[in-house]
Amino acid sequence: MSSALSADSVADFRENGFYILPGFLSAAECDALIAQSKTLANAKNGEYRPALNPHRENPAFATLMKDPKLVGMVERLVGGKASGLQTQWFFGRPGTKGFSVHQDNFFVEAGAPEAFVSTWLALNDTSIENGTIFVFPGAHKEGLLPVRPLAKVAAAGQDYNANNEECVVPARYRRVDVAVPKGTLVFLDSLAPHGSYDNISSDSWRYVMLNNYIRSGIAFRPGNSAKREEIPLYD
Secondary structure, eight states, X not given: OOXXXXXXXHHXXXXXXXXXXXXXXOHHXXXXXHHXXXXXXXXXXXXXXXXXXXXXXXXXXXXXXXOHHHHHHHHHHHTSOEXXXXXXXXXXXXXXXXXXXXXXXXXXXXXXXXXXXXXXXXXXXXXXXXXXEEEOTTGGGGOSOOEEEOOOOOOTTSOTTTTSXXXXXXXXXXXXXXXXXXXXXXXXXXXXXXXXXXXXXXXXXXXXXXXXXEETTOOOOOOTTTOOOOBOOOO
């Protein structure tokens, strides 16, 4: 795994609202986690919708969330001792519709948005074709953006809330695609607007592990479905 974040990396994250760290996991480590995902209920039932809080089903996902090197990097970004908040596994099978543009703190309502960070880990090579994410650098500085409702229904293989609404990003911000190789870790500010493309490939799944972290003790919304709770990161 990669070393801790440098001062320049942290500054880049603060400026752009996200930071890309290649080579966080090896190919073998990625493959092992993909194999563990086959044990999840949403794989066994054939739906392949994103698995909410897979760490509650399989300890392999809790182990990744608590990895000391990862936690150390997160704590630099949240400004103190961190707790886990939520995990999510995305299968991203071919044909899966993308997630509309959103800010993570729209859902979580962290009392201190700067103390809430998400990590997006690509378990295979990602591309526009297989549904990678896109972000709007610098737009996190706008704070929580207005949202507008979408007349869409939950599609197969996607989160039920993926297309209920979208945040309205000011036109001056440019969309940047995050097409990254297997094992890459992307840090996302809680207010960074981002979304994902439809997976229009014929045979490329887009496996991703999403972890949410918060500075310990900060207030947040548990959520009706997510049932978020502070997860101790030190055993």
